[in-house]
Amino acid sequence: MAEQGVKQVVFRYIQPATVLAIVLFWGLAPERLTTSAWTLLIAVGLCKLAILSLEQVNERHAAWRMTRTELLTDLFYVAMVYTLIRYARIHWGDPPVEAAKHAIGISTPWLEHAPFVLQVALVLFLFEFGQYWMHRAMHNWTPLWLVHAPHHYVTQLNALKGAVGNPIELFLISLGIVALFDFSLPALFCAAHVGTIVAAFAHANVRFDPPRWYSYVFTTIEHHSLHHSVDYESTRCNYANALIVVDRMCGTFHAGEAVEVGQDGRRRLSILDVMAFPFVPLVARFRNGRTAG
Ligand SMILES: [Zn+2]
Numbered sequence: 001m002a003e004q005g006v007k008q009v010v011f012r013y014i015q016p017a018t019v020l021a022i023v024l025f026w027g028l029a030p031e032r033l034t035t036s037a038w039t040l041l042i043a044v045g046l047c048k049l050a051i052l053s054l055e056q057v058n059e060r061h062a063a064w065r066m067t068r069t070e071l072l073t074d075l076f077y078v079a080m081v082y083t084l085i086r087y088a089r090i091h092w093g094d095p096p097v098e099a100a101k102h103a104i105g106i107s108t109p110w111l112e113h114a115p116f117v118l119q120v121a122l123v124l125f126l127f128e129f130g131q132y133w134m135h136r137a138m139h140n141w142t143p144l145w146l147v148h149a150p151h152h153y154v155t156q157l158n159a160l161k162g163a164v165g166n167p168i169e170l171f172l173i174s175l176g177i178v179a180l181f182d183f184s185l186p187a188l189f190c191a192a193h194v195g196t197i198v199a200a201f202a203h204a205n206v207r208f209d210p211p212r213w214y215s216y217v218f219t220t221i222e223h224h225s226l227h228h229s230v231d232y233e234s235t236r237c238n239y240a241n242a243l244i245v246v247d248r249m250c251g252t253f254h255a256g257e258a259v260e261v262g263q264d265g266r267r268r269l270s271i272l273d274v275m276a277f278p279f280v281p282l283v284a285r286f287r288n289g290r291t292a293g
């Protein structure tokens with residue numbers, strides 16, 4: 001009984017404690033670590049592994065339990081995010097923002113001397129606010145929905161599912177205007193680390209039951225599972241990846257959670273289906289046109 005109580009308390013505070021530990025790490029670790037992209041990559045990888053192991057200790061739903069097929073598919077998408085999508089963002093996503101920064105003449109060198117926690121909070125908010133509107137647009141405009149929909153076809157949730165999607169969607173959702181400002185590199189890495197791990201928690205098959213203040217600010221599995229509901233109309237809420245407070249601000253927050261997730265009769269898409277998904281209606285229209293002609 002006492003053991004059960006300890007477990008409950010530990011899981012209740014794991015999410016806020018992790019966010020705090022991430023901020024402390026990037027704020028206090030030696031500069032040679034906090035200015036290296038490798039540190040971010042390794043730290044995110046270790047955190048995701050840790051969350052996957054929490055799924056084994058305090059599972060939320062047996063129907064979401066990791067299988068070999070899910071793990072192998074998910075690892076494919078994780079690898080794609082850290083290679084192809086990262087390359088696309090660095091070469092095609094960031095340069096136009098940097099060019100705009102110089103063209104407009106935005107210069108904020110004082111920002112990198114602002115208190116570390118303030119910089120992290122600002123980066124996270126700026127990035128999340130942009131992501132929120134991109135994600136909301138994806139649920140309101142058919143061409144964008146076609147690239148985002150594959151993420152909603154996942155039939156179970158786990159800590160790696162945030163990476164599952166069509167590459168066009170993953171590229172679009174990685175864009176932001178943070179590069180307009182001169183934040184310090186450790187603050188940028190810290191915000192990316194916090195955002196990625198909160199989103200991993202929000203997809204994880206774990207029973208956390210966090211304190212209310214945490215789920216007021218940060219997205220949790222309750223909020224995000226509702227966003228993955230089987231009927232399309234119920235997905236049009238809780239758009240924020242990591243900061244659910246943005247949904248609260250913009251009037252799209254819905255309380256509750258979903259157990260059954262997926263779309264279209266919970267059809268599971270193969271990797272090939274996910275890649276082809278946005279183009280299927282175009283091909284069908286072309287074929288129909290040819291038949292009609
Ligand atoms: Zn969505």
Ligand SMILES: [Zn+2]
Pocket residue numbers: 151161162203224228
């Ligand atoms: Zn999701």
